[in-house]
Amino acid sequence: DVKVTQSSRYLVKRTGEKVFLECVQDMDHENMFWYRQDPGLGLRLIYFSYDVKMKEKGDIPEGYSVSREKKERFSLILESASTNQTSMYLCASSPGYNEKLFFGSGTQLSVL
Amino acid sequence: DQQVKQNSPSLSVQEGRISILNCDYTNSMFDYFLWYKKYPAEGPTFLISISSIKDKNEDGRFTVFLNKSAKHLSLHIVPSQPGDSAVYFCAASSGAGGKLIFGQGTELSVKP
Secondary structure, eight states: OOOEEESOSEEEEOTTOOEEEOEEESSOOSEEEEEEEETTTEEEEEEEESSTTOOEEOSOOTTEEEEEEETTEEEEEESSOOGGGOEEEEEEEESSTTOOOEEOOOEEEEEO | OOSEEOOOSEEEEETTSOEEEEEEEOOTTOOEEEEEEEOTTSOOEEEEEEETTOSEEEETTEEEEEETTTTEEEEEESSOOGGGOEEEEEEEEOTTTOOOEEOOOEEEEEEO
């Protein structure tokens, strides 16, 4: 069965901390994505990657960076966490273009 | 600029009746549309999709209709069940970019 695993379900960090959100997929998918979900705003794309070591900015990349050193792993990095980055973060993967996305369970991040 | 819009934040329906969730889009290049369902504290799960070459796709109790001239799609759930209570997101992509753009979501409540 398809599996996208996010390392933490809940995370509490302080303003200014560097935060790493990890995501691993076991489906050998080419594409991986990071979204954030906020009430009334839906899911907004932060970054995505079509291949190892490749990354593309999504709609709201400011304050974030990503790393994809291996095909199965896609990390989201908050260089200096701020309170407006408190959100639900969702990782997803897909086998290719115009294919459905498979999502992880999400990480609820609170920045205090 | 919101390319995919779900104008109803919430919908309440009686068990056994039809639920109709609506979605509008602005980008005429979109050629693949999907609906996702999300329970609290879980990642979204794929429900049903439709390609722009079709105007209807059915899967059990779920039917998606696409009206390309109006740039509108809808999800029909018949009959609605209490377990259908969740947030529903519509999403769209174009072959050129491949990334999914999501709407804001509609929270469906099916009352027994």
